[in-house]
Structure formats: C-alpha cells, structure tokens
Amino acid sequence: MTRAMAALALLALAGCNMAPHYERPAPPVPPALPSGEAYAVQKAGAAGLPWTQLVGDARLRTIIERALANNRDLRATIANVEAARAQYRVQRAAQLPTVTADAGASLARRNGTRQDSYSADIGFSAFEIDLFGRVRNLTESALQTYLASQEGARATRIALIAETATAYATLAADQELLALSRQTQASAQRTLDLTRSLNAAGLAGKLDVHQAETTVEQATSDVAANVTQVAQDRNALDLLAGGTVEDALLPVSLDSLTAGVARVPAGLSSDILLQRPDVLQAEHQLKAANADIGAARAAMFPRISLTSAIGVASSALSSLFSGDGFTWSASPSATLPIFGGANRGNLDYSKAQRDAYLARYEGAIQTAFQEVADALARDGTIDAQQAAQRRLVTASAQAYALAEQRYRAGIDTFLAALTSQRALYNARQSAIATDLALVSNRIRLYRVIGADQ
Numbered sequence: 297m298t299r300a301m302a303a304l305a306l307l308a309l310a311g312c313n314m315a316p317h318y319e320r321p322a323p324p325v326p327p328a329l330p331s332g333e334a335y336a337v338q339k340a341g342a343a344g345l346p347w348t349q350l351v352g353d354a355r356l357r358t359i360i361e362r363a364l365a366n367n368r369d370l371r372a373t374i375a376n377v378e379a380a381r382a383q384y385r386v387q388r389a390a391q392l393p394t395v396t397a398d399a400g401a402s403l404a405r406r407n408g409t410r411q412d413s414y415s416a417d418i419g420f421s422a423f424e425i426d427l428f429g430r431v432r433n434l435t436e437s438a439l440q441t442y443l444a445s446q447e448g449a450r451a452t453r454i455a456l457i458a459e460t461a462t463a464y465a466t467l468a469a470d471q472e473l474l475a476l477s478r479q480t481q482a483s484a485q486r487t488l489d490l491t492r493s494l495n496a497a498g499l500a501g502k503l504d505v506h507q508a509e510t511t512v513e514q515a516t517s518d519v520a521a522n523v524t525q526v527a528q529d530r531n532a533l534d535l536l537a538g539g540t541v542e543d544a545l546l547p548v549s550l551d552s553l554t555a556g557v558a559r560v561p562a563g564l565s566s567d568i569l570l571q572r573p574d575v576l577q578a579e580h581q582l583k584a585a586n587a588d589i590g591a592a593r594a595a596m597f598p599r600i601s602l603t604s605a606i607g608v609a610s611s612a613l614s615s616l617f618s619g620d621g622f623t624w625s626a627s628p629s630a631t632l633p634i635f636g637g638a639n640r641g642n643l644d645y646s647k648a649q650r651d652a653y654l655a656r657y658e659g660a661i662q663t664a665f666q667e668v669a670d671a672l673a674r675d676g677t678i679d680a681q682q683a684a685q686r687r688l689v690t691a692s693a694q695a696y697a698l699a700e701q702r703y704r705a706g707i708d709t710f711l712a713a714l715t716s717q718r719a720l721y722n723a724r725q726s727a728i729a730t731d732l733a734l735v736s737n738r739i740r741l742y743r744v745i746g747a748d749q
Contacts, residue, residue: 313429315436315590316650318583324658325566325665329672336676343563344747347457350739353556355545356464359537363460364453366538373452380438380445387438390431396421398605417605424601430594436587444580451573451746458743460536461557462736467529468547469732473725474522480721481515487717488512491710504710511717550731560741562672569664572746578657585650592643599631667744674737678730685723685730692720 329338351357364370397418404410426432488508494500534540547553562568569575633639699716702708742748 312427313432313590314593315429315433315587318586320579321654321658323566323570323661325569325661327566328564329562329566329665330669334673334676336672338562338564338672340564341561342747343561343568344745345558345560345742346748347454347742350558350560350742351461351556352558353547353553355547356461356553356556359464359533359541359545360457360460362537362539362541363456367456367536368538370449370452370456373449377442377445377449380442384435384438384442387435390424391426391435394421421603422601424599427600428594428597430591430599433587433590433594437584437591440580440584440587444577444584447573447577447580450748451577454573454743454746454748456536457748458739460533461739463529463533463536464547465550465553465557465732465735465739467526467533468550468553469728470522470525470529471547472550472728474519474526476721476724476728477515477518477522481512481519484508484511484515484717487713500710507710507714511714515721550728550735553735554731557735557738559675559738560745562668562741562745566665566668568745568747569661569668572660572664572744574746575657575660575664578653578660582650582653582657585646585653588646589643589650592639592646595642596633596639600628601631602628664744664746668741671737671741671744674733675741678734678737682727682730682734685727689720689723689727692716692723696720 331338347360348357351360395418399417402413424431488505488511491500491504491508495502495505530541530546696713696716696719699708699713703710703713
C-alpha cells in the first residue's frame with residue numbers, strides 16, 4: 297500500500313507544471329478596421345489574397361517565382377528555421393533517457409595465471425526525472441522558438457514577394473519617366489531651334505532663346521538622372537530575384553501593371569491582424585518566455601537524476617550470458633539548491649523577459665492595425681486622385697497647345713508658352729507617380745494584411 301501511494305505521489309509530481317497559465321492577451325486595437333471619408337467601403341468576408349491571385353502579370357509572376365527559389369535572404373531565413381527545429385529536437389530528447397550499450401573485456405596474465413574478465417550491459421546515465429516540469433518547459437520553450445522562426449520565415453516570404461513586385465512597378469514607372477524626359481527633351485530642342493531661328497530673323501529676343509535653353513537643359517538633366525535610376529532599379533530587381541532578369545521579362549508599361557495587380561480585400565474585422573505572421577511570431581516568442589518562467593521556477597526545487605544499468609559479467613567468455621553472470625546497478629542522486637540567489641535572479645529575469653515579449657506582441661498588433669489603416673486610407677482615395685491627375689494632364693496639354701499657337705501668332709510672349717510646357721511636363725510626371733502609388737499600395741495592402749498561404 298505504501299509503495300502504491302508513493303507511486304501515485306510520483307505520478308502527481310511528474311504532472312506538475314510551474315509555468316504560468318497562458319491566455320492570449322486581448323488585442324489593444326478596435327475590433328473593426330477604420331471607416332470614414334478616407335476609406336472605401338469594405339465588404340464582409342475573407343481578407344487578403346494569395347500572391348498568385350494578387351499578381352496577374354505573367355512577367356512579374358515569373359520573376360517572383362525566381363525570387364522565392366533563389367533569393368539569398370530567404371534561403372538564410374529558411375536555414376534558421378531548420379536550425380531552430382534541430383534545437384527543438386535536441387531539447388525534446390532530454391525528456392527521454394538516452395539508452396547506451398557497453399561491452400568490454402580485460403585479458404591479463406599474472407604470475408603464470410590468466411586473469412580474464414568480460415562484461416556486457418545496457419542502461420542510461422544521468423537521466424533527469426522531471427518531477428517539477430523543468431525539462432518539459434525547456435522543451436516547450438524550444439518548440440515555441442521553432443514555431444516563431446517558422447512565422448518569421450513566412451513574414452520574410454511575404455515581404456520578398458511584395459518587395460519584388462514593388463521593385464518591378466518602380467522600374468516600370470522610372471522607364472516611363474525616362475521616356476517622358478526624352479520626349480520633353482526632343483520637344484524642347486525643337487522649340488529652341490525655332491526660337492533661335494526667330495531670333496536670327498529679329499522676331500524674338502535673346503531672352504526667349506535663353507528661356508528655351510533652360511527647358512532643354514532641365515530635360516537633359518532629367519534624362520541622365522532617369523537613365524541612372526532605371527539602371528539602379530534593374531540592379532535592385534536582379535538582387536531580389538537572385539539572378540539577372542532578362543529584357544524579355546521587363547515591364548511593358550505601368551498601365552499594364554495597374555490591370556495586372558489585383559485589389560486586396562481587407563474585410564471588416566481587425567481579427568485578421570492576429571494571423572499576420574509577424575504577430576504570430578511575437579505570440580510564439582511570448583509563449584516561449586512563459587515556458588521559461590516555468591523552467592526557472594522548477595530550478596528552485598530538487599533535481600533528481602538516475603543512472604542505472606543491467607548486464608552480465610564473467611571471468612570466462614563462454615559463461616558470460618549464464619544466469620550466474622547477471623548484474624545490475626542503480627545510482628539515484630538529488631540536487632537541492634540551498635542558497636537560491638542565482639535561481640531567484642533567473643526567475644526574475646524570465647518574468648521580465650515575458651513582460652518584454654508581451655509588450656512586443658501588443659506593439660506588433662498595434663503596428664499591424666496602423667499599417668492596414670494607412671493602406672486602406674490610400675486605397676480609398678487613390679482612384680479619385682488618379683482620375684484628377686489624368687484630367688490635369690489633358691488640361692495642361694490643351695493649355696500648352698493653345699499657348700504655343702498664340703506665341704507663334706504673335707499674340708502672347710514666349711514665357712507663356714514656356715510656362716505651359718513646364719506645367720505639362722510636371723503634370724505628366726505627377727501622373728506617373730500617382731499610377732505608381734496605386735499599384736504600390738495594392739502590393740502594400742497585400743503585405744500588411746499578411747494572409748498569403
């Protein structure tokens with residue numbers, strides 16, 4: 297009866313877990329995503345898109361697939377996940393005894409007499425009996441660290457897709473800016489040639505010539521800057537893709553990307569943010585810190601370990617496995633900290649770490665809410681801005697055409713035509729920037745929602 301009670305007590309202790317009970321903290325953000333004048337009306341339903349549904353442009357899809365296969369930063373992140381999994385497996389193995397087998401022989405002759413001995417045994421050494429959950433909590437901490445690394449890898453993958461798509465769109469925009477600056481340079485050069493001819497004929501002043509020269513030189517400067525920017529954009533795209541991107545895969549136009557990148561649904565509830573990979577990563581880190589508290593508490597109680605073996609021993613190999621050769625041994629030991637200053641410090645450290653990871657988790661949720669809200673605010677207004685910008689280009693083009701006609705007819709000064717030409721140039725540059733903002737914000741919304749599978 298006494299042995300049965302002792303066994304029950306041992307089982308009860310073996311189920312002891314000194315880690316605090318974990319409950320997911322309440323999200324420190326409103327339950328619904330924001331609404332108002334800046335925001336488009338959102339529909340209820342699933343939020344986010346897989347990247348294969350986000351990107352319809354075939355060229356861009358090919359480059360993203362290359363990036364996912366070849367990008368070195370992503371490879372390093374995946375290697376870190378494998379390392380975390382291996383560390384978890386090492387720590388999990390500590391919950392079970394390591395069984396070893398040993399065999400030996402000693403052959404000697406002393407004073408004309410053979411003194412041989414043979415042995416064979418199997419057992420385990422220094423196996424900790426986890427009465428207070430120290431090893432279990434260390435294993436749980438390693439598991440949560442591994443899961444956090446997995447979510448980190450998923451966040452890196454989503455970021456790589458978004459960065460590659462944004463770099464591709466930026467290249468498309470800068471190619472259009474380069475084409476625009478070259479068109480403006482050619483147009484300004486024709487205007488300068490005409491003005492010089494008029495000046496030579498006495499029909500235009502030297503001031504008109506110099507004013508025309510300023511437009512040519514500004515456009516020439518812009519051409520040089522845009523050539524550099526396009527080259528740098530290609531370098532950035534090559535780095536993301538993990539190799540050289542051939543000309544056949546370069547973007548056709550920014551307009552084609554507007555149709556080739558889908559709008560991402562955001563839903564109505566902010567609960568989607570709890571599934572964002574960086575938020576899940578922060579929660580797994582919080583759970584690991586919670587388990588570390590349990591391990592630190594258990595370290596303040598006795599640690600019991602056991603070394604044991606069973607086997608056979610004999611002075612003759614032929615009788616090694618006979619019944620008379622059976623041996624066994626058991627060596628239990630217990631360690632109890634008497635002065636617990638270090639253990640108390642470790643416990644306080646674990647609690648402080650848990651509080652820090654809690655703050656990081658809540659901060660990750662708040663950051664996610666702000667990023668999604670900002671992207672939704674841009675999404676709710678960009679269509680109106682794009683439409684207005686295109687009307688501005690049309691109006692500027694008409695104004696420039698009229699101003700040039702009036703100048704050639706001698707009704708207005710050259711300055712009026714020059715001002716209209718510059719206004720048209722600026723309006724076209726702004727239109728390209730607005731088109732890029734539209735595409736980039738769709739990609740950003742995909743990234744900040746983080747619901748890719």
